[in-house]
Amino acid sequence: MSATPFSDVLAALTRQRGVLGSMVVSEADGIIVDSNLQIGVKGNVVAALAASLYRKARLSAGAAGLGTANFVQLEAERGRVCAIGRGDLLLVTVAESRANVGLIRVEMLRATQVLEQ
């Protein structure tokens, strides 16, 4: 796959300890725009479901009068899925439990500047 404007930020995210993969996803469609995933991560599945989850979370936050949902994190038994949106795009990260979620969050917030371009 040829390099996209997101290739560098995705590679930097996936290099973080415990991160299994990262993707840029179309929020409306749930389709992967670009990804950097380890073998075994079902990117298409995660992308579709994470986009749906983020959209619902955004609507929930709005309905609750809390404004825009900035950062959505799903914690599971063996890891977490993190999502952050800018415009029509969503940055999704899949990480193991041992990953430093604070560092991942900082890196994802920094990476959203690329999404805004």
Added chain:
Amino acid sequence: MTVAVVENWVEDPLRRFVGDARVRLALLLHPSGQVLGQSGFTRAIDVMSACALAAAIFASAGELGNQLDGRPFHVLHHAGKERQIFIAPARTPRGLYIFLTVFDRESSLGLVQLYFAEFEQRLASAAPPIEPPQVVLAENFERDLNHNLAALFGRA
């Protein structure tokens, strides 16, 4: 959402797809345009129209792909302002069927693709053994269509 089928083995895969993907309409039909199952439609005339159009679109798109690339186009997606339509072939041991679904912001193309793949697998698993081929006569098409529509809308 109500799911109505002509053949019972179609019901569970179709119902699970509709529940998982949160679509507005779903239709499974034979390439000839005969309906096998539907969800979300309220009038028989709408099912007839959708089946006829879906069969024609699928056949035309397939031929267009053959002309352009030597291989038929399979999956079609059109995004409208409020709703989107997705048409794809569903392959089973009993043969090829056409699947059509309409969805809005409650779902997404990614979700529909994801759950359609699962639907196709379940449909293929649920399909009963192939029966001996019967001669399909044009004169029986309308009779079979009316019978199927009556079965779908509880008038059989």
